[in-house]
Amino acid sequence: xxxxxxxxxxxxxxxxxxxxxxxxxxxxxxxxxxxxxxxxxxxxxxxxxxxxxxxxxxxxxxxxxxxxxxxxxxxxxxxxxxxxxxxxxxxxxxxxxxxxxxxxxxxxxxxxxxxxxxxxxxxxxxxxxxxxxxxxxxxxxxxxxxxxxxxxxxxxxxxxxxxxxxxxxxxxxxxxxxxxxxxxxxxxxxxxxxxxxxxxxxxxxxxxxxxxxxxxxxxxxxxxxxxxxxxxxxxxxxxxxxxxxxxxxxxxxxxxxxxxxxxxxxxxxxxxxxxxxxxxxxxxxxxxxxxxxxxxxxxxxxxxxxxxxxxxxxxxxxxxxxxxxxxxxxxxxxxxxxxxxxxxxxxxxxxxxxxxxxxxxxxxxxxxxxxxxxxxxxxxxxxxxxxxxxxxxxxxxxxxxxxxxxxxxxxxxxxxxxxxx
RNA sequence: GGAGACGUCGCAUAGUCCGGUCGAGUGCACCACCCUGCUAAGGUGGAGACCCCGUUUAGGGGUCCGAGGGUUCAAAUCCCUCCGUCUCCGCCA
Numbered sequence: 001x002x003x004x005x006x007x008x009x010x011x012x013x014x015x016x017x018x019x020x021x022x023x024x025x026x027x028x029x030x031x032x033x034x035x036x037x038x039x040x041x042x043x044x045x046x047x048x049x050x051x052x053x054x055x056x057x058x059x060x061x062x063x064x065x066x067x068x069x070x071x072x073x074x075x076x077x078x079x080x081x082x083x084x085x086x087x088x089x090x091x092x093x094x095x096x097x098x099x100x101x102x103x104x105x106x107x108x109x110x111x112x113x114x115x116x117x118x119x120x121x122x123x124x125x126x127x128x129x130x131x132x133x134x135x136x137x138x139x140x141x142x143x144x145x146x147x148x149x150x151x152x153x154x155x156x157x158x159x160x161x162x163x164x165x166x167x168x169x170x171x172x173x174x175x176x177x178x179x180x181x182x183x184x185x186x187x188x189x190x191x192x193x194x195x196x197x198x199x200x201x202x203x204x205x206x207x208x209x210x211x212x213x214x215x216x217x218x219x220x221x222x223x224x225x226x227x228x229x230x231x232x233x234x235x236x237x238x239x240x241x242x243x244x245x246x247x248x249x250x251x252x253x254x255x256x257x258x259x260x261x262x263x264x265x266x267x268x269x270x271x272x273x274x275x276x277x278x279x280x281x282x283x284x285x286x287x288x289x290x291x292x293x294x295x296x297x298x299x300x301x302x303x304x305x306x307x308x309x310x311x312x313x314x315x316x317x318x319x320x321x322x323x324x325x326x327x328x329x330x331x332x333x334x335x336x337x338x339x340x341x342x343x344x345x346x347x348x349x350x351x352x353x354x355x356x357x358x359x360x361x362x363x364x365x366x367x368x369x370x371x372x373x374x375x376x377x378x379x380x381x382x383x384x385x386x387x388x389x390x391x392x393x394x395x396x397x398x399x400x401x402x403x404x405x406x407x408x409x410x411x412x413x414x415x416x417x418x419x420x421x
Numbered sequence: 422g423g424a425g426a427c428g429u430c431g432c433a434u435a436g437u438c439c440g441g442u443c444g445a446g447u448g449c450a451c452c453a454c455c456c457u458g459c460u461a462a463g464g465u466g467g468a469g470a471c472c473c474c475g476u477u478u479a480g481g482g483g484u485c486c487g488a489g490g491g492u493u494c495a496a497a498u499c500c501c502u503c504c505g506u507c508u509c510c511g512c513c514a
Contacts, residue, residue, distance in 0.1 A: 039472095039473065039474090042472070042473050042474095042483080043473060043474070043482095043483095045473095045483080046472090046473060046474090046482060046483045046484085047482080047483090049482090049483060049484090050482060050483070052494080052495085053444095053483090053495090055494075055495090056441070056494065056495050057441085057495095059441075059494060059495070060441040060442075060495080067494095070494075071493095071494045071495090072494080073494080074494035074495080075494060077494075078493080078494055078495085092472095240431095240470085361471095363470095369468095371470080371471095
């Protein structure tokens with residue numbers, strides 16, 4: 001939910017944001033009008049209610065013989081109050097619907113346009129070169145007996161897989177390494193629920209345009225989350241939290257579920273795009289004044305992870321039109337995938353400013369003890385997809401794969417993954 | 422799954438039987454001041470969230486007793502539905 005005050009006082013900022021996103025700018029005027037009608041309806045109801053309250057006191061205080069007359073007098077008033085209240089409720093709902101359709105206002109500097117209009121901020125590391133024909137991650141996974149696609153499909157259908165042996169161990173090693181990295185940075189680990197209520201799902205902004213990406217269990221009215229961000233954002237919903245001594249930082253470990261509707265034919269080979277994977281997600285609740293600095297910190301942690309694992313990558317500043325509805329800015333870190341000759345997204349970090357917190361009712365006490373929505377930020381620290389870049393980058397001619405040094409302690413010292421059979 | 426109890430402004434509770442004096446009392450915790458020489462105690466006062474009007478002031482108004490409906494001039498209080506918590510029983514990882 002955008003800030004109604006910003007909408008009222010600086011509509012041009014919101015309009016410009018809509019234009020940068022290639023979204024409907026007229027929605028802004030519709031929202032302003034809905035807000036005006038809402039306040040008008042509230043004022044009408046409240047003055048009637050004040051009258052009714054005053055009258056009620058008279059009735060209570062009146063001697064018995066006068067009560068009947070006073071009560072009769074109040075009947076019309078009661079009907080008016082009821083009607084005015086219904087009108088106010090309706091006007092509020094209408095405003096919420098219109099204003100709720102406006103995505104977060106982008107931060108100055110975010111590139112305008114759609115998916116292809118991102119700006120590359122930097123390229124880091126050396127792309128690996130091979131004096132042999134490199135195998136793709138699935139070929140390697142099969143050689144190592146680490147990935148079993150066929151049986152995944154047999155058991156659960158397309159885009160499902162088994163991680164087996166060193167594959168399973170490698171994923172756990174990566175996740176645990178990421179968790180320790182977060183721990184060292186002061187994050188509190190959370191293993192989160194992966195089924196959440198509708199209000200949490202919509203509060204985090206995932207039930208908008210991409211609702212068909214999400215698994216839903218109608219019998220239980222629960223959604224399967226595509227990221228632990230959902231549970232992490234809902235964690236402090238409707239709370240006033242204390243961020244005066246620093247942000248609240250969480251590292252959420254969860255399985256993630258995505259329907260991948262509309263991605264037929266994309267990335268059908270291997271585990272690049274799957275229905276189920278593991279992810280370690282960072283999440284910060286922070287004073288909005290410090291949000292952009294926190295965003296840089298999360299990005300630095302992500303880059304540190306890729307660097308320590310010997311992966312070449314680039315950082316992109318996602319264009320406005322490609323942002324989720326809650327994000328005001330998003331950086332993606334994309335790793336070089338040798339057999340694709342392309343950079344592929346390994347992490348993403350979004351600054352949701354106060355947009356998500358306003359919808360979820362997460363507040364803090366600012367100056368003078370006034371409550372105000374906090375800012376929320378999220379960012380990936382590791383996912384199953386990283387295995388793709390790790391296997392392909394560190395492969396050798398014989399199909400073995402060198403384990404990057406930081407992961408070795410998590411694999412009982414294993415330095416090389418060797419082909420099986 | 423069955424039975425019962427309960428859900429009140431940070432925490433703990435009073436109030437609900439019998440609707441209006443509840444504009445929600447009290448204790449603890451919190452903040453300010455006063456008093457007091459010692460790991461404190463006592464006194465006085467203050468303090469909630471959300472929304473609307475008002476120049477981001479002063480101030481005024483409204484809403485909030487788990488959620489949503491209903492009855493009524495008037496609901497924490499009466500009625501209905503839902504959600505949650507606890508206890509016991511049953512069943513089962």
